[in-house]
Amino acid sequence: MGSEEWAEVTPDAARRLLTAGVQAFAERGYHATTTRDIAGRAGMSPAALYIHYRTKEELLYRISSVGHRLALELLRRARDSAGTPAQRLARAVRDFVRWHAEHHTTARVVQYELGALGEDHHAEIMELRRATDATLRSILEAGVAEGQFSVPDVRGTTVAVLSLCVDVARWFREDGKRTPEEIGEFYAELVLRMAGCAEQQRKR
Template sequence: MPAKERRRGGGRYPSTAAMELTTNLGPETVPGEFWGEHTSPVARALLSSAVQCFARKGFHATTTRDITAVVGLSPGSLYVHFASKEAVLFHIARTGHERALAALAAQHDDGDPRRHVRRLVAGHVSWHARHHTVARVCQYELAALEPAHFDEVLRLRQQFSATVQAAVERGVREGVFDVPDVDRAVRAILSLGIDLVRWYRLDGADSPEALGESYAELAARMLGAPSPGGDPLG
């Protein structure tokens, strides 16, 4: 399959799309530890700068000078730490997906599918809200990745779908959920956590946690299992 066509897919996890993005990103910054202990301080600074640049201007419109100027380095210094601008994007996309997937996997499963799905949705949504600028790059700049890098990120994305799919299917088997098409329901649920990166601001009306809880309730209603009286996520 041609690369362009292949990149339009992405399994059940919603793929990238050309959508209107707010240019006002708000006060979010990327903490250095986000990139892992084995990433050097200079590389961390370059990655964090690239996140802001890619989110504001897009990958193709961003130059190496844009990225390095923020941290007071010459354009050529980027290549000391990364093989290319595309390698910077790949590092951001892979790390962002790994962090988001870890947040999803950390959600407790006490054996109740309804509570488990609510926790999964709340964790997924709140992570994307908390890290909305990184997530924006992860969602909307993937088409610029080289095929091998794209495929590696795609494998991570498919794990999101598999995790939520398993929880929803268990709920259907146990008669907790009433949903005619599990695949479509999972796509819609995952989209709740992704679409917000277009508009969310940390200094807005909703905290990441409040948004997560609200969207968890929406997901429960989508599955035909609204929480009676407000089912706690804990």
């Protein structure tokens, strides 16, 4: 799971530092973590860390950027997939929920430490969040246009659906009763209900 998540990050040392950063930030919070802590977890010296990341903030930014891009990519693939709006919405929710369950530690760091990003990095991440929002919204709009969904407030529903899915990262436990796939399947059903998709349409 970890290697798949960070596969795009090279070289190996840079990737090890990112995963060490995720663990340290998740356990102690960004502000209580030093670059020395992170380097130590990765089995490296502080000097070796600075070869790959100039600051602790740059490391957080890279974690946030990779996390946001992967989640956005999932939604874009669902939006562009074949099928009815209901099928595309179900796929979007299943994949987004599964990602937030499987990568719950990364997702929590990414969501809860946004305020620690520098101004330019924060603006860049906000751009990715707007794109995420727009991607899900376009599926809801397509369903409304085709008469498959009945949504009085598409923008508000978009925020609520993303919020429901993201918050899986907060409560998901690896030793819990349900797998990420099962939660994703169940949430797809709940979200189709939120979208006012009639029962016979949900299976189409």
